[in-house]
Amino acid sequence: MATSSAIPYVLSDKVREAVANCKVLVVGAGGIGCEILKNLALSGFQNIEIIDLDTIDVSNLNRQFLFRKEHVGKPKAVVARETVLNYNPNLNIKAYHDSITTVEYGVNFYKNFNLVLNALDNRNARNHVNRMCLAADIPLIESGTSGYTGQVELIKKGLTQCYECQPKPPQRSFPGCTIRNTPSEPIHCIVWAKHLFNQLFGEDDPDQDVSPDTADPELAADAGKLALNEENETDGDVQRKSTNLWAKEIDYNPEKLFNKFFQDDIKYLLSMENLWKKRKPPKPLAWAEASSHEGDSNTIIENNLKAEDMQVWSLSKCSKVFASSISVLKSELSNKNFLVWDKDDKPGMDFVTACANIRAHIFSIDQKSRFEIKSIAGNIVPAIATTNAIVAGLAVLHAFRVLGEELEKCNTTYVRQKSSSAKTVLMTESVLIKANPNCYVCSEKPSVNVSVNVDNMTVKEFETEVLKKNLNMIAPDAMLDGKNLVVISSEEGETEINNNKKLSEIGIIDGSILKVDDFLQNYELTVYVTNYVPKDTTEPQFIVHGNTENLRPVEEMNGIVYSGGKESPNKQGEAASKTGDKMVTDDDEPVEVIEPQSSVDDPQEGSSVKRRKLNPTEEEDDDLIMLEDDDD
Known part of the structure; x- marks a missing residue:
């Protein structure tokens, strides 16, 4: 690996002409996407199309500089187009507020472009664009950042590896029985709360059952089934019925919902005695007790100096938010078949925050602020606007080389905060990374x-x-x-x-x-x-x-x-x-x-x-x- 040869780069007349005449697709209008669009607009590119499914959130404004406060709630692609036109009114730029994976954007759609630049934030869409560019035989420039680090890579059929040539590291995973029976970390409670949201308001999926798990490997013999039978004898089959159906039957009554999930289900868990031989058992919590709770040692006292999102809500506030968010979500559900949880949707985020903290309290787990829970639930890491700008610049430099038919010089480039050996923030691979001959996507016979x-x-x-x-x-x-x-x-x-x-x-x-x-x-x-x-x-x-x-x-x-x-x-x-x-x-x-x-x-x-x-x-x-x- 050597220092980057991407800078400086002087455009030849041939490249300038290619830049002016080419058609470019930018997938994603987030942190890197905004920077790429600005660079394209100011570098002579005339024909640009941008696609993004998201709308603008307040949290985007600190780094996605094409957006302002008045744009919150509007489609990113549409606003990005309007803002970029202020830099260069002569641009021919088209925006799509849509998902790149929909059927409208097939291989023939990609063949309209000379180049595709990815600025995506998810693996599924990246996999899809990778396959589409391979099928259309169009050069794809991948880019991404995480904090102070970043990476830019060319993907070209027959020349380089594709996005799926090497398997990606697995996500952090949790056994289902840990989520439903024995949480020990805040994230376990947050996952459970997101599960509960889907059970009450989302698509009915038995795989997301929040009920205690009787198949827990730690349970001896039929202990779990015995507890289940005893419970059904007294309470009927209420708890084993579809959570969504049961919630509708009681008209989403907050008190009954609360008592089921935080009192009755916890009592059921306590009947599985083997689970608590080496663990601190949970403490069932009733609606009446939570509503009148005055606070605990983990709660930051609310005041006007702290933003509400940064506070750890009291148990009483959690119960109130639980009730109010259910009311709003119930109303939203009346006009739809189901709801999809989104960390930027206030009622959904409030519901998950309240439920996660109530469950954490029951299991003696540290409670978190709404801001912290949003970060965990949405897998948010701090973003550095400077890194976005560097990576976007490198992506456009790669675009120049592609259009100048210098693809062999588009080596993968890395950005890092510090390199102990070369003492530089930019490093490149010495050669293009070749395709994996056994890749099940880009090999000759997958x-x-x-x-x-x-x-x-x-x-x-x-x-x-x-x-x-x-x-x-x-x-x-x-x-x-x-x-x-x-x-x-x-x-x-x-x-x-x-x-x-x-x-x-x-x-x-x-x-x-x-x-x-x-x-x-x-x-x-x-x-x-x-x-x-x-x-x-x-x-x-x-x-x-x-x-x-x-x-x-x-x-x-x-x-x-x-x-x-x-x-x-x-x-x-x-x-x-x-x-x-x-x-x-x-x-x-x-x-x-x-x-x-x-x-x-x-x-x-x-x-x-x-x-x-x-x-x-x-x-x-x-x-x-x-x-x-x-x-x-």
């Missing part, structure tokens, strides 16, 4: 092995959990090779009859081969199925095997980057590993939970276990090898 219990998993579960969530497809079609049988179709209703059938019932057995394609992504994949029966409930439901020698997560050992068990040519591990391997981003990231309890610290090499997301939304992310835009 393939992957999936081990699954064919007698247990349904077709719908295979589509949702394996193809969409794990292999990042949007609208897959799957055909059983050799039988010409379509088992999964993206056409609505065409294969709906297969949804609840087990894989083996439709002929998918050990050794079966599925030909899968995603028309939107113009992506084809061969899936080899192996029957896999977990030994017990602690085993993952399925395993997706990468190419174990070439698709291993990068790991740092003594300052040297290793990949696939071999030492990387990059000897300066500090530069790549600390910048590119395991960075977080401040966007709306649903926390993942693994069920049932399984080891997440030492997963099987070359594979990824099935994970269930707590709050799937349009925008979501996790710790990436490629850094993320700072947008929240």
